[in-house]
Amino acid sequence: MPTVVFHQAGQTFTDVVKDNANLVVLAGIKQFPYPHLKYRCGMGKCAQCACRVLAGAENLPLPNWKEEKLLGERLEQGFRLACQLWLTHDIELTQDV
Numbered sequence: 001m002p003t004v005v006f007h008q009a010g011q012t013f014t015d016v017v018k019d020n021a022n023l024v025v026l027a028g029i030k031q032f033p034y035p036h037l038k039y040r041c042g043m044g045k046c047a048q049c050a051c052r053v054l055a056g057a058e059n060l061p062l063p064n065w066k067e068e069k070l071l072g073e074r075l076e077q078g079f080r081l082a083c084q085l086w087l088t089h090d091i092e093l094t095q096d097v
């Protein structure tokens with residue numbers, strides 16, 4: 001089960017989530033990282049859930065077309081859309097950008 005370290009507003013939150021967890025889905029049902037994760041649509045349309053991956057990016061799948069469309073050059077800076085990620089490995093993310 002992946003350990004998720006999440007930085008937001010200068011604070012750090014850590015929890016273990018189930019395999020294949022999606023952080024936006026979890027936040028939607030008021031689980032970690034609720035209420036700290038910023039998101040809106042949950043469908044790869046708004047980019048509100050954009051996070052910069054600080055560690056564990058090598059375990060993520062390649063960005064999908066929604067991430068490519070919404071993040072553009074930010075992909076090269078390590079950004080991903082949390083709503084498009086189903087986590088299977090430890091990861092560290094930030095929305096402090």
Ligand code: FES
Pocket residue numbers: 024039040041042043044045046047048049050081082083084
């Ligand atoms: S929540 Fe809208 S793109 Fe992820």
